Amino acid sequence: MIAPRLANLEGLMSFDDDLDSEGGSKLERFASQTLDPSLSWKDVEWLKSITTLPILLKGIVTAEDARRAVEAGAAGVIVSNHGARQLEYAPPTISALEEVVKAVGGAVPVLVDGGVRRGSDVFKALALGARAVMVGRPVLYGLAARGEAGARHVIEMLNKELELVMALCGCPTVGEITRAHVRTQGDRIRALL
Numbered sequence: 247m248i249a250p251r252l253a254n255l256e257g258l259m260s261f262d263d264d265l266d267s268e269g270g271s272k273l274e275r276f277a278s279q280t281l282d283p284s285l286s287w288k289d290v291e292w293l294k295s296i297t298t299l300p301i302l303l304k305g306i307v308t309a310e311d312a313r314r315a316v317e318a319g320a321a322g323v324i325v326s327n328h329g330a331r332q333l334e335y336a337p338p339t340i341s342a343l344e345e346v347v348k349a350v351g352g353a354v355p356v357l358v359d360g361g362v363r364r365g366s367d368v369f370k371a372l373a374l375g376a377r378a379v380m381v382g383r384p385v386l387y388g389l390a391a392r393g394e395a396g397a398r399h400v401i402e403m404l405n406k407e408l409e410l411v412m413a414l415c416g417c418p419t420v421g422e423i424t425r426a427h428v429r430t431q432g433d434r435i436r437a438l439l
């Protein structure tokens with residue numbers, strides 16, 4: 247595979263030599279310099295004080311954090327494990343979604359990302375209470391393969407697939423997708439009790 251040469255990664259990812267002068271990864275060094283591990287809920291307050299823009303908190307995978315996010319004044323929460331790229335044992339977001347949706351209780355919209363690859367994934371997320379999904383790598387793959395047209399094609403494919411799944415499930419509109427359209431592992435276990 248040939249990695250695309252993206253201008254915004256220049257200097258971080260050398261295509262001739264991925265190591266810095268000390269033999270470490272340039273990208274890893276960039277991440278540790280730019281990510282602040284002291285970030286806390288107080289910083290949400292600060293962020294709110296300097297902007298009127300809505301703040302959505304991304305990376306929520308538990309009911310406890312979801313409630314705290316709402317208390318902190320988030321305009322929405324995004325159930326995300328950052329594509330499971332940082333911590334490989336982070337819970338799959340689709341399995342954390344319902345817990346977060348219940349904890350938020352409709353106070354703010356809940357979005358989800360991570361592993362959305364087909365229209366049926368979008369359908370499942372909506373059925374479990376997500377207002378919308380976000381997509382990361384598929385769009386990047388489309389971009390790498392065919393530029394803007396490729397990225398657009400990925401979104402169009404997801405849209406068409408979602409429409410097809412909706413039709414097959416008897417849902418003419420997104421509003422008609424309900425919790426009853428999906429069965430989770432938890433549902434199966436509860437049904438046996």
Ligand SMILES: Cc1cc2nc3c(=O)[nH]c(=O)nc-3n(C[C@H](O)[C@H](O)[C@H](O)COP(=O)(O)O)c2cc1C
Nearest residue numbers: 304326327328329359360361362380381382383384
């Ligand atoms: C190359 C790359 C860089 C990313 N950088 C960040 C980041 O800096 N902050 C963040 O919250 N998520 C980051 N993500 C995660 C995405 O925002 C998103 O949560 C994830 O890609 C969604 O999963 P998917 O790729 O399976 O669709 C990154 C993802 C990729 C692929």
